[in-house]
Amino acid sequence: MESKLLIAFPYFFQKSFLLNFAAMKALIFTEINKALELQDIPVPEEGNGLVRVDIKAAALNHRDLFITQGLYANIKTPCILGSDGAGEYEGEKVVCYPALDWGDETAFQGPQFRVLGMPENGTFAESILLPKANVLPMPAHLTFQQAAALPLAGLTAWRALISRCQVQKGEKVLISGVGGGVALMALQLAMAKGAEVYVTSGSEEKIAKAINLGAINGENYRDEGWDKRLKAASGGFDVIIDSAGGDGFSRFASLCNPGARIGFYGGTLGKVNNLSLQPLFWKQVSLLGSTMGSPKEFRDMLAFVEIHKIVPVVDSVFSLEDGNLAMERMQGGGQFGKIVLEINA
Amino acid sequence: MESKLLIAFPYFFQKSFLLNFAAMKALIFTEINKALELQDIPVPEEGNGLVRVDIKAAALNHRDLFITQGLYANIKTPCILGSDGAGEYEGEKVVCYPALDWGDETAFQGPQFRVLGMPENGTFAESILLPKANVLPMPAHLTFQQAAALPLAGLTAWRALISRCQVQKGEKVLISGVGGGVALMALQLAMAKGAEVYVTSGSEEKIAKAINLGAINGENYRDEGWDKRLKAASGGFDVIIDSAGGDGFSRFASLCNPGARIGFYGGTLGKVNNLSLQPLFWKQVSLLGSTMGSPKEFRDMLAFVEIHKIVPVVDSVFSLEDGNLAMERMQGGGQFGKIVLEINA
Numbered sequence: 001m002e003s004k005l006l007i008a009f010p011y012f013f014q015k016s017f018l019l020n021f022a023a024m025k026a027l028i029f030t031e032i033n034k035a036l037e038l039q040d041i042p043v044p045e046e047g048n049g050l051v052r053v054d055i056k057a058a059a060l061n062h063r064d065l066f067i068t069q070g071l072y073a074n075i076k077t078p079c080i081l082g083s084d085g086a087g088e089y090e091g092e093k094v095v096c097y098p099a100l101d102w103g104d105e106t107a108f109q110g111p112q113f114r115v116l117g118m119p120e121n122g123t124f125a126e127s128i129l130l131p132k133a134n135v136l137p138m139p140a141h142l143t144f145q146q147a148a149a150l151p152l153a154g155l156t157a158w159r160a161l162i163s164r165c166q167v168q169k170g171e172k173v174l175i176s177g178v179g180g181g182v183a184l185m186a187l188q189l190a191m192a193k194g195a196e197v198y199v200t201s202g203s204e205e206k207i208a209k210a211i212n213l214g215a216i217n218g219e220n221y222r223d224e225g226w227d228k229r230l231k232a233a234s235g236g237f238d239v240i241i242d243s244a245g246g247d248g249f250s251r252f253a254s255l256c257n258p259g260a261r262i263g264f265y266g267g268t269l270g271k272v273n274n275l276s277l278q279p280l281f282w283k284q285v286s287l288l289g290s291t292m293g294s295p296k297e298f299r300d301m302l303a304f305v306e307i308h309k310i311v312p313v314v315d316s317v318f319s320l321e322d323g324n325l326a327m328e329r330m331q332g333g334g335q336f337g338k339i340v341l342e343i344n345a
Numbered sequence: 346m347e348s349k350l351l352i353a354f355p356y357f358f359q360k361s362f363l364l365n366f367a368a369m370k371a372l373i374f375t376e377i378n379k380a381l382e383l384q385d386i387p388v389p390e391e392g393n394g395l396v397r398v399d400i401k402a403a404a405l406n407h408r409d410l411f412i413t414q415g416l417y418a419n420i421k422t423p424c425i426l427g428s429d430g431a432g433e434y435e436g437e438k439v440v441c442y443p444a445l446d447w448g449d450e451t452a453f454q455g456p457q458f459r460v461l462g463m464p465e466n467g468t469f470a471e472s473i474l475l476p477k478a479n480v481l482p483m484p485a486h487l488t489f490q491q492a493a494a495l496p497l498a499g500l501t502a503w504r505a506l507i508s509r510c511q512v513q514k515g516e517k518v519l520i521s522g523v524g525g526g527v528a529l530m531a532l533q534l535a536m537a538k539g540a541e542v543y544v545t546s547g548s549e550e551k552i553a554k555a556i557n558l559g560a561i562n563g564e565n566y567r568d569e570g571w572d573k574r575l576k577a578a579s580g581g582f583d584v585i586i587d588s589a590g591g592d593g594f595s596r597f598a599s600l601c602n603p604g605a606r607i608g609f610y611g612g613t614l615g616k617v618n619n620l621s622l623q624p625l626f627w628k629q630v631s632l633l634g635s636t637m638g639s640p641k642e643f644r645d646m647l648a649f650v651e652i653h654k655i656v657p658v659v660d661s662v663f664s665l666e667d668g669n670l671a672m673e674r675m676q677g678g679g680q681f682g683k684i685v686l687e688i689n690a
Contacts, residue, residue, distance in 0.1 A: 109629075271618075272621075280609070280634040281609055281611065281634035285634045290626055
């Protein structure tokens, strides 16, 4: 990886341009609504409390796509995207906590909190600089690609399902929009907890795949009456995990058992309308907003994944050079599981 | 109270009609949208694990009004309404837990749970039969009328604010629609916990009264920009207590601090629309439905009220004979605090 180059560089990292230095390949976000650029850039140097992880696999998140579409605040270019990475550090196989500066509170992230991959450089590169505390041993039963599929999705699912909704053995869980990385991790974590899991999707194929993974049943939310059929099949839910919001969210009220918890970590289908509070307060329902998770939650999640030998679902694997094809796969929405980039495989 | 009567009775309690028995006065709900009827009926006899409390004061709740308007499921007539009562039992001053059969769970009431005053006879009478566990010592600093103002409102506020939202000393609390019994109890409990409390109301006079009670500030929710002014004045809220729902509910998202809890125990202004989930999950906000509370919560609330010498706000006092005037006062919505019936004062 660290071949010596003597060529001139593009505009990126001009300030650190040297006649003789170690270089690495990275996928650079240079402009909104433009393809990512594969560039050779200087290998970042350790120091100031930061260590260098040699990335062997990275994974995409919707966040990466939204950033390239300009849908995030404070867009900064140029920048290496990517929040998820697994690789090597000092000869050990490691996986990276996908954020910085959670802060002091358990209940929420502090004002300095940020996810890897803008503003700081992310994992779509041959190496990344991170605080040493972000670098943790990889669960031994996973490959680099499987481990790269774990961090952000596993952490988000863990906090929503375990920390916030506190799912218990034997409880009935509904996971909406199965197929996305977080939803699938929530499915796998809930099953490992001993819950009975039902799913929704807009795709019959994804429902079938979720049932193959262990879900009891599923309904296509495009079909009229999906909620009533789910209620009849399950008898009601103790935990619901959702990232869609929108009009479907209000239907959850009637699906809730007394004491139910609805964990939500997204709102891709827009604002919630027509939400009746009466069934929610009468049944003592908790609606729990959740995003990401703390370093402690990340360590707890890794330990749980290792104990229960959970293998994250990988949808597809692309080379770093084919990073834009990977982004297109995500934009198409057909994936079931994580889209992974293999790097120096 | 227990004068011997030899007259014939109205249709009510015909089955237990006797030529010679102890009688008591009671306000009877006989028909939807009809005034309550003051009747002489037999004094209920102890037995089957039930003891008789001689009521000295009762208090109204919106529930009583809604029942007379037919807005509750499973309306049953004839029935004595009233959930709140204080009085005497075996020579001791007592206050009554306002419900039956909470059930075994802390998180929610069981399927047999019911509030006093339909289907079982309630407190708008000279006496009531209750399980002995419902009868608790009255906080010593209160009069019968003040103690009667406490049960259902205090219990509902306690569960929403303390059990569900877990308000902490120094936190900023917003209580909407101040003037109602639960909202005022929430104000008083939050202040006793050491929180800084702000209020909203549709009445300047009620806001002024709440500030007199110790609220820091308030805004009239009928005035454009109330939410922005509250945000500017407070810096944001850690806990919001609401029973209105409706369009104002969605405004709370921008008022929440990270980790905020919104406790809601009603939805009198109807369904919630235009609710954006993004600020809620990003700030890790919890929306916590709450209603009533368990016997343990009632005992905890009574102990807290006694320690902190909290005196429930009594709006007005009517005689049992003037019960329908009391109901009209509640329907008018002008009250600030509880509307109380004095009985055998």
